[in-house]
Amino acid sequence: MAGHQMPSESEYDGGGQIMKRSSITSIALMWLLFATCLGDTMGSTISVKDDLGRIVSLHKITKRIVSLAPSTTEILFAIGAGKLVVGADEWSDYPPEARQIPRVGPYMRPNIEKIAMLRPDLIVVASNVIPKNIVTDLEQRLRCPVFVTAPRTVATIFSGIERIGKLVGKAKRAQRLVAQLRKRINKVKQRIRGRKPVPVFVEVAPPPSLMGVGVGNFIDDAIRIAGGENVLKRLHSRSDFPLVSLERLMLLNPRIYVIAAHGSMGREQALSQVRKRIGFNQLSAVRNDRVYAVNADYLFRPGPRIVLGIIELARILHPDAFAQRK
Structure with a gap:
């Protein structure tokens, strides 16, 4: 097995045969x-x-x-x-x-x-x-x-x-935790009830190999719960994280652009980063300063913190719904 050295010829068992330590x-x-x-x-x-x-x-x-x-x-x-x-x-x-x-x-x-x-x-x-x-x-x-x-x-x-x-x-303990998580999601649903889903693109990897969140996975489901419409559903791709060309992204033209950020990245940094990309200024989300960053761990880890990702997305997609009540 890897990580073990072979024995020297002087290392024998009682019958005089070489033993492999690994x-x-x-x-x-x-x-x-x-x-x-x-x-x-x-x-x-x-x-x-x-x-x-x-x-x-x-x-x-x-x-x-x-x-x-x-x-x-x-x-x-x-x-x-x-x-x-x-x-x-x-x-x-x-x-x-x-x-x-x-x-x-x-x-x-x-x-x-x-x-x-x-x-x-x-x-x-x-x-x-x-x-x-x-x-x-x-x-x-x-x-x-x-x-x-x-x-x-x-x-x-x-x-x-x-x-x-x-x-x-x-x-x-698990049942109590799940009950708490469902309660928080229900509060989000109550705030955005009756609102039209907002077209959104969630970036997984930046250009030159631009990759987004596809459909039919738990992240796509989180987007839906938060009141978003994943624009990549129009690609009809089976991939969880399909590659997207700038030309195709321009056709999809999301109203909201979200970067799944590893590490600390604020909204201003996210907007500045996307604005520097060639051709991205033509996107509606960029022209209207609707570019945001969300902690990637909230979205990509299928655990309790997925609820934090849903809450952040909902606030981004429907800010007026959260401004109405404290």
């Missing part, structure tokens, strides 16, 4: 993890269906969790299971306490050996960032339950939070 280490780790997964059994089995339609069952109390996506790490902390997280992917940075969790590599290529050494009894994965074959490989090699969340709507984000809560013994 193989011994790997086998030992697998048996250690298997033994851990068999311990602490509980009286009844907890079973939930994940977003791949798989039944995930736990026969023991969850004490050690590895999270392989920033969104699932946020969910676990939000429902009071943060102390159970013993390993996380390298991008899990929220809440701030999550930065202290041991890393198990990038979410696209998690380090199996590191995960095994952490002896988890549950692994939580977001399949929109980890291919299915890796999910299958994780379960087969680590012999531990793997729960997969792959929401396509805001409602399925909430459903995933509740199912994870049930799986880790935090069902009531």
